[in-house]
Amino acid sequence: MTPFRRFVLSTLLLAVLSAGAQDPVLPATVPVVAGAEHDASRFHRFLFGRNWRAEWTTPIQAPVVRLDTLYGGLIPYQRSGGGESRSLRLRSRAGKEYVLRSVNKTRSNLLPALLRNSAYGSLVQDGVSMSHPYAALALPAMLTAAGIPHPAPRLVFVPEQPALDTFNAVYANALYLLEERPSGNWSDAPHLGGYRQYLATTDVKEKMRADNRLRADGRAFIRARLFDILISDVDRHEGNWRWGVPDSGAYRFVPVPVDRDQAFFTYNGLLTKLTLALTRRRLMQRFNFGIRNVTTLTSHDQLLDRFFANEMTEADWLEAAAHLERTLTDSVINVSLQAMPAEIVALSGTAICERLVERRARLRSFASRYYDALARKVEIHGSTGAEQFDVRRLPDGTVSVTVHRLDASGQKEGAAFYQRVFRASETGRITLYGAGGNDVFALEKGIRRPKVIVEKGTSKEQYP
Structure with a gap:
């Protein structure tokens, strides 16, 4: 069955679900294609890359959820995001914060209105295929082994339903990652660090500027940053970090990285490589066995690194690399990747695992090179x-x-x-x-x- 036919089948199934939105009986899973628009001809792939197109266009079985029963009942209350993802914040009856983040992305809102429906706009949108649609699911077991606090995303399909209320028109019948939002009291969530309070990066900076007794955990921060380098996640701006506030201890703020949509970023294709070379977009490097330039790979987020890692020595960076080498064993990496849908693991699980193992072996070199750049x-x-x-x-x-x-x-x-x-x-x-x-x-x-x-x-x- 071609990707287009698979997409038609999925669309018909979604229509059936929509027609029966008031019916409390929903299937446990539904076949969904993350981004059928990323299917392309052989010539298009030659020019603009294979990227992760197979992963975007392969049907997977996604769990169907009803928000009014999930986690005791989730109530949507605010649109969020503003970048490529369509996001919705939810709150449980116990006051816990969650967020739905669309698996598929759109870059139209990043372009001027005149270009959104143009050929250029189509090519910009086609670039979404460079991001792996299910990468965020592949990371929690590795993060746990490395001792890096993190949310635990779940893949869910959200059909039209009364619990979405006025949000149905925009958010219903789509594939999402549902994860905890580190805000408020998550003392019962060890994977998030188990803190009673979390702050945004801007708030942490302001508090440290106002009180020199407050410090951030620089060693934990560089450990997380080396993990970013390992998985080639180049989107680690201020908004993609939360900070846990321990009840006691030397450090008052502990980094909790969130939103891992850009892990395993890659590209190929003749025109894509030529365009990136001519525009000197060195930040955009392929997730491969090695790293061409660690400094340019991290250039988007170096202001953050210079603030929170300014006391870290080369020995600190090398120790952080050695820690990841010890904890991210072959077994841990393999198990972690199995959290992606089985259909996707069959497509790219082995290739991703091989690259992670090789990059792990070079982590000390990456750490030393990046330390040199920051120093x-x-x-x-x-x-x-x-x-x-x-x-x-x-x-x-x-x-x-x-x-x-x-x-x-x-x-x-x-x-x-x-x-x-x-x-x-x-x-x-x-x-x-x-x-x-x-x-x-x-x-x-x-x-x-x-x-x-x-x-x-x-x-x-x-x-x-």
């Missing part, structure tokens, strides 16, 4: 409170930077809350950001490299 320019942020930034040359020629809190009398209070030693061979520039009006910058004279730049509000000082 060239380091940004150290203070808070609105009073702090002292000390920059000193050590006997071995390295440069030490420490930051202390200052008490009301201007004396150092407790141990340094930031401390790192820099080598001139690695770091060319260090920028110290003082956000308060009573900061002290004690910089030893004669330090030529790294170059030290001090920014105090609107003014700037440079040493030497």
Whole structure:
């Protein structure tokens, strides 16, 4: 049966479900095609790539759900997203937050209105085939083994139903990933870290800027970032992170990565490769056995890395890589991939597993290369409170930077809350950001490299 005929069959089944929306008896599963529009001729595939088209156009058996019985009853209350996914937020009767995120994507809202129905718009939409439709399902077992908090997405088909109410017109009869939204109290969910409170990245930054006693777990962050590199997930902007707030401990914010729609991103095709080369879109690299350039692969999210990983040394990055090497065994990777639909595992499970195993073997090299990229320019942020930034040359020629809190009398209070030693061979520039009006910058004279730049509000000082 051709993909088009499979799609027609699925469409007819969806119509039957829609006609019987008021009937409480629904099938347990329904055959669904994630994105039939990504089927293409051999010539089109030659020009624009095979990508993950087979995975998008292969029918799978998806569980059918009724929201009024799921998790004790889920109530939709707000549209969300705004990017490529069509998302809907839901709340359980117990106050738990969930989100439905469409498996299929649309890029039309990212284009000017005049281009949406053009040939160019069609090609842009065709690029969705570069993303694996079921990648997010393949990751939870690996994340659990690596000790990285994460949501646990479920694949669901949501038919038209009374529980969707006014959202039926937009959201009914489609395939979704349903997962917990880390917000509020999830102390009963170990895979999310088991925290009673979660914050957005912008909130965490604001709190750290307001109070220098608050710290984020940099080691946990770089462990998660290396996992991103392992799976070639290039979409890790601020909105794709939540932060757990522990009840106690040295760190007040622990990273919880969410929304894994772009894992295993890949492309091929003559014109696609030529276009990306001409436009220098180096961020878009194929999920392959190796990585052409770790720095450009992560370039979309380096501002976040420079903020939360600015204290991490090369030893920290290598230890994070070694941890992933130890915990992500062949067995763990294989079991994790089995969480995708069986029809999809049969198509690409082996190829993905082989690439992950090879990339895992190179993780220390990836970690070292990315550390080198971040170490060239380091940004150290203070808070609105009073702090002292000390920059000193050590006997071995390295440069030490420490930051202390200052008490009301201007004396150092407790141990340094930031401390790192820099080598001139690695770091060319260090920028110290003082956000308060009573900061002290004690910089030893004669330090030529790294170059030290001090920014105090609107003014700037440079040493030497």
